[in-house]
Amino acid sequence: MGPVGKAYAALVAAGELKPDADQERAVAALDRLAGDLGNTRTGFLSRLFGRETPVPCGVYLWGGVGRGKSMLMELAFDSIDAAPKRRAHFHAFMLEVHERLRDARKTQEGDPVIHIAEDIARDLRFLAFDEMMVTNPADAMIMSRLFTALIDAGVGIVTTSNRPPQDLYKDGLNRQLFLPFIALIEQRMKVVSLSGPTDYRLDRLEGVQTWHVPNGPEATAALSRAFFQLTDYPVEDRAKVPTEELDVGGGRTLHVPKSLKGVAVFSFKRLCGEARGAPDYLAIARRFHTVIIVGIPVMTREMRNEAARFVTLIDALYEHKVKLLAAADAAPEGLYPQGDGNFEFQRTVSRLEEMRSADYLAVGHGAA
Numbered sequence: 099m100g101p102v103g104k105a106y107a108a109l110v111a112a113g114e115l116k117p118d119a120d121q122e123r124a125v126a127a128l129d130r131l132a133g134d135l136g137n138t139r140t141g142f143l144s145r146l147f148g149r150e151t152p153v154p155c156g157v158y159l160w161g162g163v164g165r166g167k168s169m170l171m172e173l174a175f176d177s178i179d180a181a182p183k184r185r186a187h188f189h190a191f192m193l194e195v196h197e198r199l200r201d202a203r204k205t206q207e208g209d210p211v212i213h214i215a216e217d218i219a220r221d222l223r224f225l226a227f228d229e230m231m232v233t234n235p236a237d238a239m240i241m242s243r244l245f246t247a248l249i250d251a252g253v254g255i256v257t258t259s260n261r262p263p264q265d266l267y268k269d270g271l272n273r274q275l276f277l278p279f280i281a282l283i284e285q286r287m288k289v290v291s292l293s294g295p296t297d298y299r300l301d302r303l304e305g306v307q308t309w310h311v312p313n314g315p316e317a318t319a320a321l322s323r324a325f326f327q328l329t330d331y332p333v334e335d336r337a338k339v340p341t342e343e344l345d346v347g348g349g350r351t352l353h354v355p356k357s358l359k360g361v362a363v364f365s366f367k368r369l370c371g372e373a374r375g376a377p378d379y380l381a382i383a384r385r386f387h388t389v390i391i392v393g394i395p396v397m398t399r400e401m402r403n404e405a406a407r408f409v410t411l412i413d414a415l416y417e418h419k420v421k422l423l424a425a426a427d428a429a430p431e432g433l434y435p436q437g438d439g440n441f442e443f444q445r446t447v448s449r450l451e452e453m454r455s456a457d458y459l460a461v462g463h464g465a466a
Contacts, residue, residue, distance in 0.1 A: 100129025
C-alpha cells in the first residue's frame, strides 16, 4: 500500500470516510503516481540524445459534486513525498500562465509556451489542480502544448473536474484545436470516474442556514463561514480567494468576486442591478454548484426590472439544481410585495422555498 492508500485507510478506520469502490480505484491510481514520480524511463530517443526522460504521469479525477475529488487530490498532495510541489486552483494557474506569456513574448524567441513549461518544470516535481474547467479560447489554444511539455519533463499532475475529458471545452470556439489536449489526458494520464453513493458536499451543508434576514454584518459573517466550510479553504487566507472572469457568451464576461471549487459569491447589485439576461444566468448555473448572493433588497414598484432579472436568475439556478445561500432584507415572500410582475414573482417565491428544502439540497448539480 502506497502513501495515499495508507492515509485513506486511516480516514476510513477513523470513521471519517465510508468505504467507496470508486474512491479506492482513485487511491490506487494516486499511489501508482507516487511510485512513478521516483522513476525515469529510457528508450530510443533517450539514448539518441544521451539522457533519461522522466516518466510521464498524472491522474484526472472527475465526477459530480460532493464525490470526494478534492478530498482525494488534497490527500495525494499531502501524502506523496515529492518536492518541490504546488497545489493551485486551475483558473488561477492559467491566469498566471497568461501573465508569464505576455512577458515571454517580449523577450524570448521560439514558442513561449514551451519556455514557460520548462520554467515551471524546473521549479516543480508535483502539481495538483482543483477544478479543471476550460471556458475560453485563450486557455484552450495553449493547453495541449503546455501540458505535453510538463508531462514530458516529468512533472506529476493530479487534477479534478466535474466533466469527463471528452466534455472539456464542449462546443467551444475552434474546439478542433483543443482536441489534442483531450487525447493527451486519455493517453498519458489515468482517468478515474467518481460517481459513488456518498455526497460529501451535502454533509458540509449540515447546520448551514441558507437564507439570512436581514442584510448586515451578522448575515455576511455567517455566509463567509459557509463559504469556507464548503470549500475547505483556510480562513486565514481569505484575502487570496480567487476571482474569475466568467465567459457568458457573445464576447462578454462576468466578474465573479469569489470563485472556488464550484462555489461563487455575488452581490444582488452585480447580478440584477445591471443589464443582464438569461445567457448570463445560465452560464452561472452551469459553472457553479453553489451560489452565494448578498445584498438582496426588498424590491419596490420602481425596481420591476431588477425583480424581472431576479426571476430569470432563480429560474436558471433552480433548473440546474444550484444550491443557493443568500442574505436578504426579507423572507422570499416579502421580497417584491407589489409592482408589475408581482403575480409571476410568486412562482419565484415558491422556488426559493423549495430550494431551502432537504430534498432539493440532496439533488446533484445539473440533475433534472
